[in-house]
C-alpha cells in the first residue's frame with residue numbers, strides 16, 4: 001500500500017499577490033521548512049458556487065531543501081472537493097441549524113438512488 005504523504009499549503013486566491021512571496025522565499029515548505037520557490041502549476045480544476053463554475057489553476061512551489069514540489073491551494077477551495085469552501089460552509093450551516101451543534105444529513109444534499 002502506498003502511504004505517500006501529500007502536503008498542501010493554503011494560500012490566497014490572487015495570483016499577483018502570491019508571486020511575490022514565492023519569488024523572495026517567504027513561503028516555507030511544510031515538511032522541512034525550506035524556502036518554496038516558483039515551480040509551474042497544478043492541473044486546472046473547476047469549482048462550483050451558487051450555480052456558477054470557476055476554473056482555477058493552483059500554483060506550485062518547489063522546496064530548496066528537500067526538492068519536493070507542493071501545490072499551493074487557493075483559500076476558496078478544499079482538497080479534492082468540487083464545491084467552494086463557502087458553499088460547503090453554507091450547507092453545513094443549514095444542516096446544523098437548530099440541531100444543538102450536532103450535524104445531520106441535510107435532505108437537500110442527499111441523492112435518491
Ligand SMILES: [Zn+2]
Pocket residue numbers: 029030031032033034063064065066067068
Ligand atoms: Zn521541503
